Amino acid sequence: MLTLPRKYHAASIWLLYAVGLVPAAWGFWLGATGRLPGNPVKEFEHLLGLWALRFLVATLAITPIRDLLGINWIRYRRALGLLAFWYVLMHFLTYMLLDQYLNFPAILADIAKRPFITIGMAAFVLLIPLALTSNAWSIRRLGPRWVKLHRLVYVIAAAGALHFAMSVKVVGPEPWTYIGLVILLLLWRPIRPRFNRWKRRDDGRPQFNRA
């Protein structure tokens, strides 16, 4: 994986899209065939939300992985980010269609009155421009503004983790794990220029201890 030949790069990205959608397809199949226990719609809704959060965390992890481990997976970042978007979209559609049956007064009341839903909804709305500009044309077109725009992902990931933690009755190990991961990944951003400077200086030093 680390030294994947260049000719397989494109294929590996498509594979990531395909594999990334497996949890949603699997969950949908289980639900549609009556194999999800108890409250199947909620189970599916929660599954989609969790995977959205996982893909957001994975998207944010690409940069620190490169900085700290020297592994460059930047070619997968767009796919991970878009998968996060698709999962958030499916999470929201499941809530709208299967959970609330398009009962718009109830949906609007939820969004307005329940802070965890307001926050989740805001994260979804903010994700839309990022998804729409996740292509080479937009990157060229927007130039430095693209980088600025895509910094929104920090807000989105924080909102996503918060949305999860606020939705549960007791904040257990699972939501804490996502909050912790997002905090670490966000904290890395202000640290990384200094770290990379230090690393470069370190790399440039004459290597006396090498034989």
Add this chain to the structure above:
Amino acid sequence: AEALKAAKSTYAVDEALTPEKDVTSYNNFYEFGMGKGDPIANSEKFRPTPWTVKVDGLVGKPKEFGLEELMALPLEERVYRMRCVEAWSMVIPWVGFPLASLLDKVEPLGDAKYVAFETIVRPEEMPGQSGYFQSLSWPYVEGLRLDEARHPLTILSVGVYGKTLPNQNGAPIRLVVPWKYGFKGIKSIVRITLTDRQPPSTWNLTAPGEYGFYANVNPEVDHPRWSQASENRIGEGGFFGANRRPTLPFNGYAEDVAGLYSGMDLRANY
């Protein structure tokens, strides 16, 4: 689970029963974990027998009852709606006896105004009570006003679906108060104490802004994080069908119990 003999009660709602599989596998019982599937998955080590329930406090004849003695009381099957505070519901055929018949045996004193309940603490058999992360503080405690406790709808259940209670449903004995949110139905009870003061209740202690002492089912008063206007009936509708139904005041038992709260502000006393 062993089969139980129980007389059919007239307290039976005329709605489709929630499948036994759902009743016994979709549970909130934080002593065994926080997930809905945790109680059935993590409760096999729990030993519900032998068991005693201590009834004490402001009573003339405090007593520790053996489970056999309680099981020997005339048992009834009551088909009740169960509305969880998380906006889902079931229809469950409980087997049990009115709490009032147990209270009569210990002769409550005149100044007894409330009834406090306590769940067992057994970390070695209840994984949610041990380990690094504890979801709630133990023991789980609950309480009722004495008139609520004496209401004919309030039962101590020792069985469900004609058999003794599975561990995940609160074996061997639990409270069922059908017009209140499910968390009032304290499970695996070891102690019942009559007092003159409003007793603490676990969820109220944990998040006082979200869960009140009364916890009467009320579609008008939302939980801060979700609407209580409607509920998902577990086991109905499946994945695509509609299984959301409007929630009824006092969970449909208003005719029987609304009088207990006349003159009370139910918005303030949620």
